[in-house]
Amino acid sequence: EPEVTQTPSHQVTQMGQEVILRCVPISNHLYFYWYRQILGQKVEFLVSFYNNEISEKSEIFDDQFSVERPDGSNFTLKIRSTKLEDSAMYFCASSGGTGVPGELFFGEGSRLTVL
Amino acid sequence: EDQVTQSPEALRLQEGESSSLNCSYTVSGLRGLFWYRQDPGKGPEFLFTLYSAGEEKEKERLKATLTKKESFLHITAPKPEDSATYLCAVQVWTGTASKLTFGTGTRLQVTL
Numbered sequence: 725e726p727e728v729t730q731t732p733s734h735q736v737t738q739m740g741q742e743v744i745l746r747c748v749p750i751s752n753h754l755y756f757y758w759y760r761q762i763l764g765q766k767v768e769f770l771v772s773f774y775n776n777e778i779s780e781k782s783e784i785f786d787d788q789f790s791v792e793r794p795d796g797s798n799f800t801l802k803i804r805s806t807k808l809e810d811s812a813m814y815f816c817a818s819s820g821g822t823g824v825p826g827e828l829f830f831g832e833g834s835r836l837t838v839l
Numbered sequence: 840e841d842q843v844t845q846s847p848e849a850l851r852l853q854e855g856e857s858s859s860l861n862c863s864y865t866v867s868g869l870r871g872l873f874w875y876r877q878d879p880g881k882g883p884e885f886l887f888t889l890y891s892a893g894e895e896k897e898k899e900r901l902k903a904t905l906t907k908k909e910s911f912l913h914i915t916a917p918k919p920e921d922s923a924t925y926l927c928a929v930q931v932w933t934g935t936a937s938k939l940t941f942g943t944g945t946r947l948q949v950t951l
Binding site: 728755757759765766767768769772773774779780813815819826827828829830831832833835 | 870871873875880881882883884885888926928930932933936937938939940941942943944
């Protein structure tokens with residue numbers, strides 16, 4: 725069964741460092757997303773990406789965040805200068821294939837720990 | 840602002856003891872209501888999408904129903920492997936993509 729894959733599964737970084745989280749969405753999907761979940765809290769929307777541009781972003785997704793689809797398969801989330809409060813589980817998701825309309829498939833997540 | 844409230848926060852059942860989880864929502868322009876299962880340290884695993892009031896969907900011991908203001912996830916004769924956090928999310932179409940707003944989840948523990 726097709727799945728969304730994310731790397732790394734866990735990254736530890738120092739405050740102020742840049743981090744890139746990588747995702748390979750399901751191959752025939754057209755819409756790509758990043759969500760995050762701070763420990764013990766709800767899953768929150770960060771950004772959606774379609775046709776090589778951001779289609780929607782939340783207030784969390786400030787200038788420190790950026791997304792890119794550098795080639796036909798990868799989708800990345802970059803945090804330029806990490807803060808302690810960026811520590812969270814980051815989930816990539818994709819949708820828009822031939823399955824249930826609008827169904828989002830999530831990856832297993834990348835746990836980011838900022839020290 | 841779109842809001843999703845799930846109850847109870849936690850539920851402990853004995854194996855075979857049926858129950859229901861509730862998800863109430865207020866949203867403008869609901870496109871769909873999603874149920875996901877999340878195991879500790881893992882990503883949400885898709886269970887169901889419901890699009891209109893009155894709709895029902897079933898998968899093994901789970902059945903999801905939808906009204907205009909809430910959704911229920913009924914668990915019939917649960918087993919220990921059903922232990923997980925169950926997340927409800929409302930989907931809004933922004934014009935170019937869908938966006939999910941999640942509830943805080945119901946943590947289900949099923950014991951022998």
